[in-house]
Amino acid sequence: MVVATQMSPIRTEKIREIKIPTIDLSDKESKVSKLIVEACEEYGFFKVINHGVPHHIIKTMEDESFDFFHKTLPEKQRVGSANPFGYGNKNIGLSGDTGELEYLLLQTNQKAIDHNSKLISNTPSTFSSIISGYVEAVRGLACEILGLMANGIGVPPSLFVTLLTDHDSDSLFRLNHYPPVTDTSSSSSFHGGNTPIGFGDHSDPQILTLLTSNGVPGLQISLGNGVWVPVNLDPQAFCVIVGDLLQVMTNGRFKSVRHRVMANISSRERRLSMLFFGGPPPQTTITCPPQLLKPNKSPLYKPFTWADYKSHTYAHRLGETRLDHFKLP
Numbered sequence: 001m002v003v004a005t006q007m008s009p010i011r012t013e014k015i016r017e018i019k020i021p022t023i024d025l026s027d028k029e030s031k032v033s034k035l036i037v038e039a040c041e042e043y044g045f046f047k048v049i050n051h052g053v054p055h056h057i058i059k060t061m062e063d064e065s066f067d068f069f070h071k072t073l074p075e076k077q078r079v080g081s082a083n084p085f086g087y088g089n090k091n092i093g094l095s096g097d098t099g100e101l102e103y104l105l106l107q108t109n110q111k112a113i114d115h116n117s118k119l120i121s122n123t124p125s126t127f128s129s130i131i132s133g134y135v136e137a138v139r140g141l142a143c144e145i146l147g148l149m150a151n152g153i154g155v156p157p158s159l160f161v162t163l164l165t166d167h168d169s170d171s172l173f174r175l176n177h178y179p180p181v182t183d184t185s186s187s188s189s190f191h192g193g194n195t196p197i198g199f200g201d202h203s204d205p206q207i208l209t210l211l212t213s214n215g216v217p218g219l220q221i222s223l224g225n226g227v228w229v230p231v232n233l234d235p236q237a238f239c240v241i242v243g244d245l246l247q248v249m250t251n252g253r254f255k256s257v258r259h260r261v262m263a264n265i266s267s268r269e270r271r272l273s274m275l276f277f278g279g280p281p282p283q284t285t286i287t288c289p290p291q292l293l294k295p296n297k298s299p300l301y302k303p304f305t306w307a308d309y310k311s312h313t314y315a316h317r318l319g320e321t322r323l324d325h326f327k328l329p
């Protein structure tokens with residue numbers, strides 16, 4: 001059902017309400033793997049509930065994040081600017097993208113967590129153990145979900161899971177803070193539409209992303225052709241976002257979903273999202289394994305390493321359709 005249509009000078013956008021798949025991971029009776037595969041094929045996006053990440057781990061991380069974002073700008077800037085890792089304010093990446101947010105973008109290895117904890121917190125060892133506890137719990141959930149995906153498409157779970165468990169895996173952790181935007185006329189982040197943008201339209205480059213938020217709305221996923229679906233997220237749930245690498249590894253069967261966040265203009269509350277981006281070791285070759293190539297279907301993408309893909313990604317704008325560059329003729 002189309003509930004609203006927004007006209008912009010550049011394109012017509014439709015906002016559509018649909019029931020986004022919500023998968024109960026504690027449901028041993030249901031065909032969880034099958035449901036996950038269907039969601040990845042249709043949307044590249046689903047929610048998980050009863051996921052086993054303890055509530056207190058999420059809540060403590062959220063409280064620490066708000067404590068950080070409540071600090072003064074000079075205090076936050078002590079972490080160093082997001083270049084690409086560190087504290088960012090309204091600038092996203094290195095190619096001129098902007099949005100109505102501030103964020104912390106961090107690598108997830110222990111050395112980086114320890115180093116950043118000293119810059120972020122007055123109690124670095126406590127902060128370091130909170131962030132490591134969160135990242136390890138969510139990495140565990142990401143591995144469980146990857147294992148279920150692998151089962152669902154008939155490949156050994158280790159084929160996907162080891163990419164995130166390898167000591168050299170290249171995962172990131174991001175905290176996004178969207179304060180209420182009260183004066184929309186002063187916003188520079190319209191990106192061609194009528195509502196300012198919090199985080200512009202893009203796909204995530206990694207294998208998969210696990211996102212949780214404090215329940216303040218803003219996130220939308222794309223169904224293509226200018227149709228956007230708002231995601232209402234209960235803080236007890238995680239969203240699972242299929243990334244570009246998983247699209248390549250399944251030869252296009254799973255879709256890396258485009259998504260965006262509208263600026264926080266409708267709520268007086270601050271929106272906080274916490275994202276784990278699961279990436280493989282840099283030298284991993286990304287290609288579709290032969291057992292996943294359907295008969296009479298040739299590979300859609302040329303093989304590349306994650307390091308190659310990252311350099312391409314970071315040299316381009318947020319909204320770029322990066323995978324086109326790696327398509328086979």
Ligand SMILES: C=C1C[C@]23C[C@@]1(O)CC[C@H]2[C@@]12CC[C@H](O)[C@@](C)(C(=O)O1)[C@H]2[C@@H]3C(=O)O
Nearest residue numbers: 084092093094097204313314315316317318
């Ligand atoms: C403009 C950019 C920001 C980004 C790197 C890029 O050049 C293009 C992809 C962007 C993205 C989107 C998903 C994640 O939030 C992110 C950390 C990532 O891996 O790719 C960001 C990058 C970023 O903010 O540095």
Ligand SMILES: O=C(O)CCC(=O)C(=O)O
Nearest residue numbers: 174176199219261273275
């Ligand atoms: O903050 C959000 O809810 C989504 C942000 C996002 O897509 C990203 O950081 O890649």
Ligand SMILES: [Fe+2]
Nearest residue numbers: 202203204259
């Ligand atoms: Fe994203």
